[in-house]
Amino acid sequence: MKTVLKLCLALLCVLLFSAASSSATPASWPDTIRVGLIPTEGGADIQVRFKPLMDHLEAKLGIKVEPFSASDYAGIITAMAHKHIDFAYFGPKSYVEASARAGAEAVALELDKTGAQGYYGIIITNKASGITTLDQAIDKTRTFAFTDPNSTSGCLVPSVLFYRDLKTPPESLFREVSFSGSHGASILAVKNSKVDVASTNNIDLDRMIEKGAASMDDFNIIWKSELIPGAPMCARKDLPESLKAAFTGALMSFNFDKAGIEKLQNGGYAPVDDATYDVVRYMQQLKAKLQEKKGN
Numbered sequence: 001m002k003t004v005l006k007l008c009l010a011l012l013c014v015l016l017f018s019a020a021s022s023s024a025t026p027a028s029w030p031d032t033i034r035v036g037l038i039p040t041e042g043g044a045d046i047q048v049r050f051k052p053l054m055d056h057l058e059a060k061l062g063i064k065v066e067p068f069s070a071s072d073y074a075g076i077i078t079a080m081a082h083k084h085i086d087f088a089y090f091g092p093k094s095y096v097e098a099s100a101r102a103g104a105e106a107v108a109l110e111l112d113k114t115g116a117q118g119y120y121g122i123i124i125t126n127k128a129s130g131i132t133t134l135d136q137a138i139d140k141t142r143t144f145a146f147t148d149p150n151s152t153s154g155c156l157v158p159s160v161l162f163y164r165d166l167k168t169p170p171e172s173l174f175r176e177v178s179f180s181g182s183h184g185a186s187i188l189a190v191k192n193s194k195v196d197v198a199s200t201n202n203i204d205l206d207r208m209i210e211k212g213a214a215s216m217d218d219f220n221i222i223w224k225s226e227l228i229p230g231a232p233m234c235a236r237k238d239l240p241e242s243l244k245a246a247f248t249g250a251l252m253s254f255n256f257d258k259a260g261i262e263k264l265q266n267g268g269y270a271p272v273d274d275a276t277y278d279v280v281r282y283m284q285q286l287k288a289k290l291q292e293k294k295g296n
Contacts, residue, residue, distance in 0.1 A: 025062045028240040032064040033057075033247075036076040036088035038150075039069050040204055041184030049207075050089070052260035053251075060250040061243075072181065073150035077102055080236060087247060088234050092280045093152040095232050099274065106232035106274055107248045111267035112203055119203045121153035121225035124190050127218055131196065134223050138166075142196040144174040145186050152280060153201035154183060157225050160283050163290035184208055191218045201228070207265045229276050233269065 035054065037046045047067045058065040068085050070076050073094045079085045081102035089110075090098055098104035112119055125131040131142075147154025162170045170177045178195070180186040183204035189195045191214050202224075208214045233251055235244045248271070254260060255268035 026240065026242050029061075029063060029243050030086070032066060033061070033086040033243075034066045034068045034084065036079050036085040037067055037069045038073045038076050038088075038090055038094055039071065039182050040091070041182055041207065044069075045184065049264060052257065052263045053254055056254050056257060056260060057247070057250050060253065061246055073148045077150070080104055080234075083236065086236055086239060089231065090234055091150070091152045091231050092229050092277050093156045093284070094150040095234060096277055096280050096284065097150055098234065099277075103237040104234040105237045105244070106272050106277065107235050107244060108233040108251045108269040109230040109272035109276065110232070111230060111270055113206075113265075113267045115267050116227070116230075117270060117272075118227040118230045119153070119201050121157040121199060121201050121228060122205065122221050123158060123197060123199050123223040124187070124205070124219045124221055125197050126190050126193055127220055129193075129196060129220075132220050132222060137197045137222055138173045140173075140175050142174050143176045143178070144170055145178050145180045145189055145195040145198040147180055147183050147186050147198075147200065149179065151183070152228055153225070154186065154199050155179075156280070156283055156287060157228065158199040158223075159287050160290075161223070161225075163287060163294065169291075169294055184213070187214055187219075197222075203266070210265060229279065230270075230272075232272055232277070 037050055039046055047069055050067055054065050054067050068079065070079065073091070076085070076088055076090065077094060077098045080088055080098055088098065088104065090104065095104060095106060109117055111117060123134065123137070125137060131137050146158065149155055162168060162173065166173070180189055180198065183200045186198040186200050187205060187208045190198045209216055235247060251269045261268055
């Protein structure tokens with residue numbers, strides 16, 4: 001029943017989009033929309049990966065579409081808060097932050113290549129290190145890298161692992177704990193033995209492998225999380241409802257562009273609502289409580 005409902009919602013979005021695009025562009029729409037992209041693999045790389053989708057949105061909406069990235073996730077949240085961008089690709093945690101601080105509204109969820117509505121956080125080591133388990137990785141002689149403070153799989157989920165399951169702050173488990181800035185940077189840091197252990201996720205690791213920047217033979221996956229809700233595409237709540245509906249419909253129609261989906265390196269999009277990310281809010285609250293408890 002749930003799958004049927006999601007399919008019906010997807011079809012409704014497409015119909016709304018078709019109705020909006022069958023006439024002249026509504027006067028309430030801006031001449032140009034800007035779409036923010038969190039720098040999961042670096043700002044320039046993500047704009048290249050998203051170019052077919054940006055072109056598709058521009059063609060379907062009939063208005064100019066400009067991609068926008070920043071040096072970190074917080075830059076995209078801030079850009080939406082100041083209305084410098086209209087739509088955004090966030091991770092689950094950065095979406096939760098943006099929904100509270102920037103009026104973000106989730107309109108679609110990124111699928112993985114199997115069609116699953118989520119992904120997995122992972123912790124990796126260099127294959128040559130011989131570190132094959134989490135117990136082996138935890139050592140005060142080793143270094144650990146998160147990605148970005150606003151990353152779900154790169155920071156929030158492994159932080160819950162450390163504070164809840166291991167009952168110890170990561171700074172007490174490793175010689176040095178740092179932030180690499182992106183999933184791509186963390187993956188390359190482990191590959192090149194710049195750090196010993198790093199958190200990332202299965203989708204971004206697959207993307208780095210597909211573009212030839214790394215090989216699965218370079219890594220050990222020593223820990224895997226439960227399923228995390230897929231990354232959302234979001235709109236500013238104050239945008240015209242017709243524009244948000246048309247944007248959502250255009251995303252759904254992109255699912256039929258096989259070459260575009262291949263370039264985007266995901267499984268397309270599905271409808272979503274804000275409640276999907278309540279589990280992320282719970283993890284944030286849990287992490288904060290555990291950190292406070294450790295600090296007392």
